[in-house]
Amino acid sequence: MASLAPGEDSDDGMDEFMEKFKTHKYKNAFNESNWEEEFDKVPMFMKTAPEDIDPMKHPDLACLQSIIHDDERPPEEQAKSLKDEGNDYFKEKNYKKAIVSYTAGLKMNCPDSDLNVILLTNRAAAHFHLGNMRSALNDATCARKVKPAHLKAIIRGAQCCMEMRNYEDALQWCDEGLKVLPTDKKLLELRTTADKQRRAAERDARKSKAKEKKNQNEREALLAAIKDRGVRLLQQPPQRRGSESEEDGDDDGSTTAMAELRLDGLSSQEATGAQVYLDEQGALHWPVLFLYPEHSQTDLISAFCENSTFIDHLAVMFGEELPPWDTERKYHPQHLQVFFEDQETEHLYEVDVGTSLLKVLQLPCCSVKAGTPSFIVMVKGSPFCKQFLSSKKVHRPK
Template sequence: MDSKPPEEDEVMDQFMDKFRTQKYKGAFNEDNWEEEFEKIPMFMKKAPGEIDPEKAPELACLQSMLYDSDRSPEEQAKSYKEEGNDYFKEKDYKKAIAAYTEGIKKNVQDAELNAVLYTNRAAAHFYIDNYRSSLNDAIAARKQKPDHLKAVIRGALCFMEIKKYSDAVRWCDEGLKISPTEKKLLETRAKADKLHRAADRDARKMRQVEKKKQAEKDSLLRAIKDRGIKILEQSKKSEDEEDEDEGQTSGPLHSGLSSSENVTGAQVFLDENGRLHWPVLFFYPEHSQTDFISAFHEDSRFIDHLNEMFSQDLPPWDTDRKYSAHSLEVFFEDETSQSFYQVDPESTLLQVLQHSRFWVKAGTPSFLVFVQQSPFYKKYFSDKKLHRIC
């Protein structure tokens, strides 16, 4: 066997001597070997995000090889699909969606590949609660391949999440024609059918409740109209408008009644005997106080309520003890004419509400109460139009 020339042996000896004395730059050590391995594509545990060619030239090279424009659209779409699958396995669903989207953009003629890309993207959307987007992708996948079972399953699950149970049942039935023993479809269909029946039952109950409410509302409005009681939606109208509407209900009748619930927490209602009960407000201007009667029966007299309110426990604000049932006068205001009408305490509420100048405002009849001929009473009415006894 030929031996090496002496010169080569001498050069090799010199190299080995230098190798023993100088440390290799960039070599792995106990502290950084895992970090360095992560930079090598073969040993990477996770796919990287944005690739900087200067920092990761090996990866940039691989990316160029995978998505080179010289490769066919089908090949590029498959590469994006695989990339998306890698992200999906890592549960990085947003990056998976981005990868699948790039694959879809290639507009390949392979219906199977397109169906897979759409279905995979639907799955990624599903896991970040984008149920509408997931459903749209499942529909798109089936347009590519109507019998794509995974797309059918994903669409059915999306319909369940958005509570469209009848559609979920329909998709399950279509999927079971493709695969009659598919466990996921059988389970989903059973659950969807049960929820669909429950939703239908609840909807029927709700319709019955609404129907009953509407019937009660119609009866209430008819009772008010038959009595000739006038309702104002707003607190004030012009005289021209009032003259036009006199003798009939004004504005959206029910809207005018409903507003009382916001003001007082109560609303006029019709009892089992066909009689009206009204929420009523009493104002005491001299003391800036109010009383509220939540259900003033239309056949009750004013004097009966005054006796109950001022018989034994007098209000704490009446320090002079001036307020007693027979020393009080009750008025209502006609805002359209800026006039006040005195109420006969022996009158019933219905008789007053039927007065030609009385309008129910905000669904709640209201009255002003004064101590008769008191100094405050005289001053208050000194510059106002006053009509005695209603």
């Protein structure tokens, strides 16, 4: 290259640029703190693609995207590019975008059946990882319609059936796959697991059915025992008595219907969840609620045997140690009166504490509400008892 004559300037200004370059640092140069960030802007080195590709911010990516989605290219090329795009999203675990890409590839309707099968199988995998088992199974089924012996589609279909606990279908998928490749390890493992879980499900179903049958028999025996004793169970508030449930059929039919409604989940409203049951000797045990209105207190006897008397329980509850809320120490068994309320008339009936629970429940004026017989307990002759009874009609059952 010929040297310039003294005083002659360079035509392209390179000499001037190089002189300035010696004294000015490149402002956009990579350094230790920003090189990873700068590299991530280069499509070849990007770890993840941006959600939205802005041509102003990512001109290189926008160019590549336009190449991938070039409508002038053959459908096969476009479908393959979309498949590769979907695979990239899949590797990033961005399964939703992978599905969009695979779907766009399928819409190309390219004549390459192998490529279409891959798109369907890959989309099935993306749906599978998102938990869309039904969609994944549909894609696997469509892939097999195009290529019946496609092993990946068969495995994916079997896996979907397993996740949906449809073990019979899973076994069928495995068996069809093993006809193609009898030694495939994945299919053999899937089939073993499917068969094991199917047998476990059938065993659980048998146990559940047997338990349901046992519960039904116990329920029927309980209903029969209550009906035979003539105990009335309230199925609805007293003011609604006479509705269609009591007007239909004869007396026996209405009693059974009433009992069924109340015994379905018949339990105490207390936190214990106690409920009436029939013991092996044929005796009924009821959850019984004692109410102490003077002190706004309650007691729940979770299993009051129908043959036990009220004094049996009162003697234990108010024996040597009285409850802490009885500050005047007056709740002694021999001083207590027990009443129940007629749900229809709201009249009070005094209970002989020496009477068994069964005899009280069999009285025509007594009924069981919410599965729990309730009784009011007060100190006989106390000021509160006199005032409480003064506003009520009190009867003593004969």
